[in-house]
Structures are given as C-alpha cells and as structure tokens.
Amino acid sequence: MKAKQINRIMYAAAILLMAAIAIYLISGGGWLLNTFLITASLLAGYPTFLKAFQAARLKMFSIELLVTIAVVGALIIGEYIESAAVTFLFLFGTYLEGRSLEKARASLKSLMEMAPLEATVIRNGLRAVIMAEEVVKNDLVVIQTGEKIPIDGRVVSGKASVNEAAITGESIPTSKAKDDQVFSGSILDSGYLEVIAEKVGEDTTFSKIIELVEEAQEGKAKTQRFLEKFAAVYTPGIMALSLLVWAITQDVHLSLTFLVIACPGALVISAPVSIVAGIGNGARNGILIKGGEVMENLAKLNAIVFDKTGTLTKGKPEVTAIKAFGITEDELLLMAAEAEVISEHHLGRAIVKEAERKALKLINKPTDMTVLKGRGIEVSLDGKSLYIGNRKGLSQNEVPIETEVESYATQQEKAGNTAVFIADDKKVLGIISIADTVRETAKETIQQLKSFGINHLVMLTGDNQHTANIVGQQLGMDRVYAELLPEDKARKVKECMGKGINLAMIGDGVNDAPAIASADVGIAMGVAGTDIAMETADVVLMADKLDKLIHALKLSKATVRNMKQNMFFAIATVAILLAGVLTKNVNLASGMLIHELSVLLVILNAIHLVRFSPVSRFKQPARPEKVIAFEEIKCAHEC
Template sequence: MFKKFYEKANTVFNILYGEKATIVSGIFLAMGIALHFLEITLPFDPIWLTIAISGSPILFFAIKYLVLYKKITSLVLISIGIISALAIGEIFAAAEVAWIMALGAILEDRTFAKTKTSIQKLISLVPSMARRVLDSKTEQIPAENVKHGDIIRILPGEQIPVDGKILAGSTSVNQAILTGESLPIDKAQGDEVFCGTLNLHGSVDIVCTNESKNSSLQKMVRLVEEASANNSPIQRIMDTWAVRLILIALAIAGLTFVFTGDLIRTVTVLVVFCPCAMALATPTSIMAAIGQASKHGVLVKSGHALEIMGNVNQIAFDKTGTLTTGKLTVTDIVANKNQTKEHVLQTCATAEQRSEHPLAKAVMEHYHNTSTQPLEQNGSFSMQAGLGVSYELANTRIRCGKLAYLKQNNITISAELSEQEIILRKQGKALIFVAENQECIGIVALADSIRGSARTSLATLHNLGIKTTLLTGDSKITADFIAKQIGIDTIHAELLPEEKVQKVQELQTQGNTVCMIGDGINDAPALKIADVGIAMGQAGSDISIEAADIALIGEDLNKVAYLKKLSNATVFNIKFNIAIALGINILAVLLGVFGIIGPVIGALTHNGGSILVIINAARLYDKKIG
C-alpha cells in the first residue's frame, strides 16, 4: 500500500518539478506579481499555485532523501526557508524561492543534456537497418538484431551498422565520427570497419565482430553516461559543506532572533543562506567539461579524473600502440654495391609472398604500395620456422630471413652490409637478410612507426612543465631509439606488466601525480594504479579501456595536453563558481541580519546566484581551450 503510494507520489512530484510544470508555475507567479502592482484583489491569489507546483516537490524530495537515504541535502534548508516565509505571510518570497529553485534545476538539467549532444548525434547517425547476406540472398533486418558472425553487405554511401572485418571487396571509409581523421581510410579484405562510419566508394561484405550493443560507438556512449555517476573530490567536499552550512544557517538565524527579536530578519537569513549555488558549482562545471571533451574525441569516465589531470606532473607512456602505431612498416632497404634497392625489395617480396609471418606481410604491403611489377608465382616455396624462407626458381634460389639462416647455408655478407647491420640494429629495427643463390644482395629493415602526433605532443607537455617516462616491454635498444626520436625524458625497458605497476608506484612515492597512457591488456594494471589512466580508445583493448579513467578516441596524442588545459580551466571554473556563491550568500546574510533586505529581495539575491553559477559553468562546454 505504502509502496504504491510512494511510487505514485514520486511520479507526480517529478512531473511537477519538470520543465512544463515550471513554466505553468512561472505564469501563475507573473500573474500574482501583475495583480499586486495593479492592486487587483481576487478571491484566490495565483501565487499559491506557484507554491503548490514548485514548492511541494522540494519538500517531498527533502523528506525522501532524509527518510530513505538518511541524507541531509540543501533541499532541507530550502524547505525550511519556504515554510518560514509562509509562516510570516511572505507568500511571494516563498513562491519566488520555490520557482527559481525549480528554474535552476531545469537549467542544470539542460546543461547536463547539452553535454550529451555530440554522443546523441553519433547515435542518430547509426542506421537502424542492416542488409544481411544469407544463402546468397540479402534481407533487411534491424541493426540491433545482427549477431556475431553474420555477414552484412554495405553499399557505397551507406553507414556501417556494426563493427566488423571485410570479407570481400575494397572501399574507402570516412572514420571522422570516431577518430577525427579528415581523410578517408582505404579498406580491403581483412581490415576492420567500425559502427557509424561512412562507406564512401566500394561495395563490401563484412563479418560482424561486435553486435550493435557492444559496438565501438555504443562503448563511447556508455563511457560518457558513466561519467555522471562519479563525484570529484571538490564535489564530495561541497556535499559535506552543504550539511554544515545548514547548521550554520540555523545557528545564525537563531542568534538573529535572540538579539533582534525580529522574525522577518530571521526568515530572511534562512531564505538566503541555502547552499544550493555551492552545491551546483561542481557538477555543472564537471558535466560541461565532460561534454566539451566528448566533442573533441576524449571520453572522460569520472569528474575525479578530470580534476586530478590538472595536477599531473609526470606522464608515463607505453610504447607500442601508444607512441607508435603498433604496425610494422619497411623503413630501410640497403643494397649491396652491385645491386639496386628496387631489386632487393622485389627479390624479398618474391620469396615472402606466401609467408604468413608479420614481417612478410609488412614487406608485401610495402611492395604493393611502391611497385607495379608482377611477382614470379611459379617457384617452389619452403620455410624453416624461426629462421627464414626459401623460394626456388629454375636458375635462382632466394633465401630471406635472419643472418643465422644465411650462415647456416654458407652465405656470407659483405663488410659494407655488416656496417649497415650494426647501425640498423642500434635503431631497434627488425632485419630481413636477402640472398640470391650464394650472395647476400641486401637488407630490408622494418620497425613500428612513430605516431605523427607523438613529437608535437611531447614537446607541448614539456612546455607545460610535465616530465615524461617510457614504460615498455620492448628491448632497451628499441626504447632508446624511440625516446631519442620523440624527446622522452626517461626510459624503462623490458618490463613485465607488474613491473610497469612498480614503476608507476615509484613515481608516485617520489611525490608525483602520475598519468599513465597505454593501449594493451598488459597496460591495464598500470592504468588502474596511476592517479589518472588514459587508454588509446581506437587501438586499445577492452580491458585497458575499462581500467582507464579517460579514453582517447583516435590516435592524436595532442589531446593529452588539451586534457590538462581543460582540467585547469574546469577547476578554475568550479572555484570561481564557489566564490560567486559564497560572496553572494555572505553579503545577503549580512544585509538580512541588519534588516536592510527582507525575505523577497533575499530570495531574489540568493537564487540569482544559483542561476549565475549554472550559466558560468555552461560556458565551459563551448570554451576554447588553447
């Protein structure tokens, strides 16, 4: 019985505290003010309707939190102020407090809603239907019904309804919705495509790897939605002070009545002392900042992380997939003095074309990107695991692989190639030695390419006074080379996941506020233990993204510096909001104690401060962070 009554009451009061009811309440308040100035008396004052519509929900929710959750909120003091104003016949002051508080709640809700605009746009771009291929026929089904392993056909100009891998066809895809990249990305068989991105040219068939509810786009939505559930340290402080201020307000109001005997002054103090502006200061600023970050492809999971980011003075980076792309590419082709680089590459590609090794695939990709010459297809291919491959033609035998593989077959390399080998190994590159018959004709070197934004990002962070550290499981030679290329401060190489955690903890014990940036499963423990964890959202594993506080959607590391600047702007905005709220409250209390203002002007002054706080916080959403 009571449960049903409570549920109905909760529904009714939520409606009364909504936007439409508040507009109606405001109309009744305006009518009451107009009748007062026109000195027209009606049997029933419409201001009472304002109190009923906007005041009753405040009282209900104050009692609800007090009784059900044992939590004293600012609504308690607002309720005391409204009841006190009514007790002395100041119905206009009571109505004014109730209505402006309801208006403030709407403005706050609008600020929160605004932060999700960019995500809602993403959702609206995802097609509701998908074209499933079944038994050589196609059928239209709701995108939400696509299952893992289903084959989906996407025509030119259509948006991709699920994450998947291309089975057949090639195309170009606009991925700006996820990565911010302005140029389309070429996609072919085996390449990944993502939900919400736009298929520009070719028709492709993809196999679904993530159902609609688990797509990369839906993960972004969930990350943003999770942000509102986490309070920052400043927010927790303000929640504590909200209770203390209620007690202070009651004490000052009691002393005012004892020393002046003036009930109006006492009520004025209660009306203006409510800490609602202070309570609004932090959440509105945090949510507006999270909204701005989401527009820039940065997904912040908690206000706490956003606030702490401003204090970060040490950033630890993983290497592969973070500072580098995680993709091997051909960086050098060294030819013996009697050979050409083109011949070395073609010979290597001829031997490696049937190999499934990652180095072989990188060589083949480079060859197809740089040469139009067809490769010999009729040779005999063999492989020796862990060493290399052999490709035998009528008059030629090609061997490609490690130096040990060539030596095993009594093939030596020239002094010139030996010198180049030493240089390339110092750069941490993987080497394929290419031999034709019994002569080593050259070397193909490969390495993980550095992200285009890595150098500029590191330079900007150093200018902000942040120290940088590389934590990687790769060899020290590779780590040293990468660090020199991008200008990182300190290096720790050949680390296991638990050793990365230890290094982060060491930095913390030295008095640093540490941010860890990574992408792989092995980075998850370090991301979790750091003061702020940032995951590379596009390349990162699900586990690393879950462990992190913030995810970068895309590959632009310059967003790390943007995050620090946004954090500084957010903390300043919060503190400025608190200063506004405190200043207005203290001034209004003093004026009320000395009888300079009454409950009506006090209500206008106090609630005006709340609206100023919300408006100032909303500015963060569109603020330019330079």
C-alpha cells in the first residue's frame, strides 16, 4: 500500500477511536462502543494484515504476522479495546518510521531541488532559453549572476565567483576563469561565464551524486542484514514461546500479550534509520559514502595509505629550475612544452604553463605519442624522437646518464624537487625541476588522525625517493614508499592488509584507481576524474580538501555508535516489557504504547545525525590493548 493510503487509514482509525472514547464517557459501554472498536481494529489492522498475508505466501515469518495473530486472538476473546489500541499503535509506528526516513533523506531532496531546470545556450549565433535536459554536448552555455550551472563543462570566456556547495559541501565561492572546470548544480554568485558543455543530463557530476546517494541510502550495513536475519528467526521463536506461556499458565490473554509486546519494531529500524541519516549528512557536506557497509568499515579503520601528489600536496606543481646540456634553457623548455601540450599529467601541465609564462610560442605539434605508465612519455617532435620522464624511462630506452647529469638531478631531488629528464635517443638534453607544495591542512589532518587512533600512516608515490622523504618527514608519516607504478601501489596496499589492519587508500581517483579498489575502504579525493572516482572508490571527498577526511571518520564513528545505542535501547525495552507481561504488571495496550514510544525515541536519536557536525577537535581515545604494527605483517617489501 502507498504511504498516502496508510495515512488516510490511520486518520480514519484515530477518528473511530476518539468516537469510541466519547461513547464510553457518555454511556459507559454497550454494543455501539464495541462496534466502533471492532471497526477501528479491522480498519487500522488492514495494512498489517495485508503485509502478514503477503509474507506468509512467501513462507516468511514477519513481525506483522505476530501482530495479526495477537489481534485476531484479542477479537475472539472479546478484548476489543486492546485489539483497537494494538492495531492503531502499530500503524502509527509504521507512520513514524516512514516520516523518520523521509526526514533523514531530506539532504537528498535538497540536493534534487538544486538541480537546474533551464539553460541559456547560443546556437548558430542565436541565444535561446531551453530545458536543462535539452542541452547537448559542445553547446555554448551562458550563465549569469544568480543562475544555476546546468552542465559540466569548460569555461571559454568570462570570470565569475561560483558557489559549489551542491558538489563539494563548501559554501565559500571559488573563482572561475578561462579553462577552469564548472559543474552542474553550482550557482554563479557574481560575474558572467560562457561554457562549452562537456557532460549533460544524467552524465553530469551533480546527477551522478544524486544517483549515488540514492543507491547508498538503500545499501545495507552488515548490522542491518544481521537484524533482518535475526527477525526471521525471532518471529517463530516468539510464537513458540507464547504457546509455551499459554501451555504453562492456560491464560490466553497473557500469551497474546506476550506475543505482541515481543515485536522488535524499534530493533528492526535501529540500523537503517541511522545509516540513512548518516549518509544524508555526508552528502550535505560533500562526502559521498556508498552504503551502510562502507560506513561500518570506515569506522573500523586503523591504517590509512595516502597518495602524495594531489592528495597530500596541492597537485599544482611549478617549475623551479631548468638545466640544459648543449642547448639553451629556452630551447629545452620550448621542446618539452611542445611535447607535453597534449599531456594531461600534472608535471606536463606545469612545463606548458612555464613556457606560456615566458611567452614562448609553441609551434611544433607532437605526433606518435606513447604514454609510458609511471615513467613518462615518448613523442615524435619535428621528425625527432623525444623522451620526457624519469630515470626508469631512460634506463628502459638505454639512454646513458652522465655523471654531471646524475649529480645535478640528485642535488635537485634532495632539495625536494622532481627531476624531469628530457632526452633524445642518444643523450640527456636537460633537466626541468618541478616542485609541488604540501596542502595547508595536511599536517594538521595527519596529527588529528594519529590522535584519533589511526596507528599507521603510509605515503605511496611515483615520485623519487628524496622528494618523497622530504614530504613524509614534513608531515610525520610513519612510512614512505617512492618510485612506484600504479600496479606497485595496488600491490603494496594488498600486502599491508589483513592481520588486524583495517586499511583505507586515499588518492585522486584516476591513476590511483587500482590501489583504491584494493583497499578495505577506497577513498577518492576531489572532483578531478570524478567518473572513475565514483565508480571505484567507496567514499568520495568532493571538496578536494583533506580535512573532509576527518569529518568522514567522525561521522562514521557517530553513525555506528548511534546504531549500537538504538539496538541496545530497543532490546532493553523489549526485555523489560516482557518481564512486566509475565509478572502481569504490563497489559497489552500499555505495553504497545511503551513499545511505540521506544520506536519514536530510536527515530529521534537517529535524526540527530542529520545535524551532526564534528566541530570539536579529536580527543585522544583509549589505546587498544594490542597495537598491531606494520612490522608484524610479513610482506615482500617490509610494509
């Protein structure tokens, strides 16, 4: 039955019960009172009876079956007041559950309300306002102050301040100019932009976020699945116990009361309502958590492996030095920039940016480009073969490294730079030194993670060992592994898992995808490479801010703690009520009232998660009895 129909039935049953109370107060009883009570019992009980019948056809023991048997028994023995009270209160409890889940999903609804409806496009020189879903790829979209951005795309003209709260959870606007990326659902606070549409309709980042949150809120935690299995065993068990009570006491009323009061309604909703509220809170804050099981795994973490570039560092490296051998520095830079102009690698972009800063004209276009994973690229430039990358690539191409070149490269690496070698098929032509700065929040985040009980913090990078060590020492990482290929990172993650280690891998979601997929919890950071991040990672930090990891961990702990509180309270309530029934201190109507109040309290406790905010700093938790060190893990590379 639909929610609206159930609500109408509940209101009608409430009116019948109020009429019955009025009759009782006026006349004290009689056939008219019984008629109203029986009618209220059958009306309010209809949705419950229907669910019990459907479950019975599938040979399932449901909670509704317990209530149905008890209500039919109460009607047979003439306990009309209690049958009416039980059916109405059970229906009211169902109503409360629905309302609580609806409120917990408010974050998703608010996201959906942010979806842009219209778009202004320029086609064939003419400006037109169309529906957002009618925008096609490569359309030129115009966005003005106050308007919502309807597509994902690249800015081709204009400057603006854009509020990306719908995507990242951050309310502080970011500046956008030519070549910057913008995302659907963002709001243009001030300025003017012309954007080429790259992703439209259901392919936009915003649409994927809504879809992912919907799926996540339906995803079940291990605890929730256990409770569902528990209910399937619990129901026939309680039916057997109620028969035993009747056999011992010969009191039908007592056995029926036992049957109804034992319904674990609050227990069944204790996990799902907490999970939905927790995932909703994360979505509002730019943290996408893919379901209840991920939430539970996130709360168990005691080790985190970080990618360096773009995660611990800003991912926006700059050229710090240029050293040429046999040619001028500008010639070397121009050559490297022309080769890297079609590359998407962050180091390549830094080289192109430096050439543009020096106003060097990029004339030649590279051909026959080959990407060497974890090593660099090979291109044909102006008819000549050119390699740009690290030592591994030079060794593979059998290009000799002279002493002068090696000495200079080592010197740059010890200073914290990445040395990019430029070579033809015979010799090294020069070295471009590039450095990436550590994120402002990285050191504080690492310190907070340690105080939070994350005992192992490891950094993996494809960068050289010298640069990696400098960043690792600056941040206080426990271990640093450098010069790794993407497959090496995935292997390292696998080697370090198990034996009491609950491990997360956090990276940018693109080149770290294999390692992210290998971890107990894969975390992708930022909206760069969003598609693969959303497909691969269990958690996506949309804001591209490392401190969002702190919010995610605290939220997971709070959600799991909330589930446990709800379960304990629900079990305790049922136990106390059953003890009251057996000692004849609790009757059917009062027991059901207390039972539904317990449902309401469980719901209210879970709703707190919707407004959860980790404003306080981490406090040092109690240390575990035995800390499992990485040294205890026998892996090939001393993880």
